[in-house]
Amino acid sequence: MLIVGFFIFVGLASPWIAPYPARSYASLYSGEAGAPPSWQHPFGVEPSGIDVFSEVIHGTRNDLYVGVAATVLTVVIGVAVGALAGYIKGVLADIVLGVTQVFLVIPALLLILLFARIFSALVFAGLGLTLIVLILGLFGWSSVTYLVRGEILRVKELEFIQSARALGASTWRIMFRHIVPNVLSPVIVVSTLNIAGFILTEVVISFLGFGDPNTSTWGLLINEGFTYVRSHWWVSLFPGLAVVFCVLGFNLMGDGLSDALNPRLRE
């Protein structure tokens, strides 16, 4: 929770706390290009003159944006489709489930790389992050759908739903007061873990060079550092550490939430 809070703070405040603007080659002219970590440049400088510390901070903002936005998209689509699939019966339900299954078996990463190439015009127009969010969201909702549908089917049959009806609760009331709260907590937990997963995917995309080379992300930095990792290890190391801690943070938060949302473990 603390780790995630820290990253979110850094992400939100990045324009003010980063010593240099994003993708700024300022240090090239001060003769500090390629300098190792120092007080002036805590994470060192790239050979091209980019301050790694600033880049990691700007990257935090962009990577969190990708992770959170893509997750929001998957939750919106996933819950809507899942609720539909859990509530209706018959042929329509089969169709919905079939479509969901198709999305479940698509190797998302390959498609993402493909789309990033196809729409490279968008990437260079500065919409690279939005594109990645859209692709991740549009191909990642099926697991949420399955979760929601399964939970709704389970909860719907429980006796307290019927006893709520027996005491005069309306259909809407049952849906939102009784079914949704019982379904929501696993969705929140899974979504937290999904944020970490999407951030990792974004890192992979950028690392492979399919991202926008003009947008600061951790993956891009690792990529840039990768070519001269023997002489300038700091360029890759620090964004790598950021990825590790951020993902770890979200995973810990997911665990914490799953405990906190479980009434059985509540004090």
Add this chain to the structure above:
Amino acid sequence: MENSLLEVQGLKTYFFTEAGVVKAVDDATFDVRSKETIGLVGESGSGKTVTALSALRIIPRPGRIVAGSIKFEGTDVLAKSEDEMRQLRGPKMAMVFQDPSSSLNPVYTVERQLSDILMLHRKLTKKEASQRAEYLLELVGIQDPETRLKAYPHELSGGMKQRIAIARALSCEPTLLFADEPTTNLDVTVQAQVLELMKKLQRDLGMSMVMITHDMGIIADMTERVTIMYAGRVMEATETKTIFHEPRHPYTEALLAAVPRVDQRRILEVIPGNIPNLIEPPSGCVFHPRCKYARRICMDNVPPLEETGRGHTVACIRWKEVSLKGV
């Protein structure tokens, strides 16, 4: 029928499944008078629960009431709109379910579950509702109601949960309470306590109760009249005393013979076979394949529910010919 609170006539509730039409309730007729407790008895799957759900009109899909009439306080339940039904459920009719561990919503505290209904039906404020919730817990004999209000269902024992389910059903003082095997999932000692409590509440609040059970002991202890159901049909209905001493239906006799007794050492008689397939029930009398008195005639004719004496009805073609023993 004089001062009937609930009158069920020829009720048929079918479930339209992919495998076929399941005739869960097939021609059920009975009535509940004001301030009395009646028993609804039968094996599992004989349509007792579905009958109660039909009266409240909360039959789960794909079930539907296809025929019959249900009158409550003289008005036709089946003609009411869903909105009107919701006004009825809770303040007029309520139900206690079989399994207390799943009939309470696990994500809400006891207080929330009780006050929600009060706020919905009685339009109480939050504060009034929680005061009444505390009173209700006292009413159902829960010690230390203040702390229990803050508890989640999993923190309570089965008996306590069932008491809370009862408190919740009684919260708006219904005139009719359906109790669907309220003690089946409880320990024997707790069972006795809960039954005692229900009996007391029924008397004190002056409500009518439909006790759904397969336990003849509970019937003897709690009810004034009893309706015996089998495969969705009424087999026999009469006063509780009469059913034990002079049963008129072979199924009733068989049920009684399967009850153990403290004062007699005997081998319990088992009813041979199983409850029939409700998609294709046996022809004629539904009980004939398992009935030791069955004749050819039972296979071909559906026995009507006949009046055999004062307030005693039986659905058996041969009721005059067979002599049955009670207990």
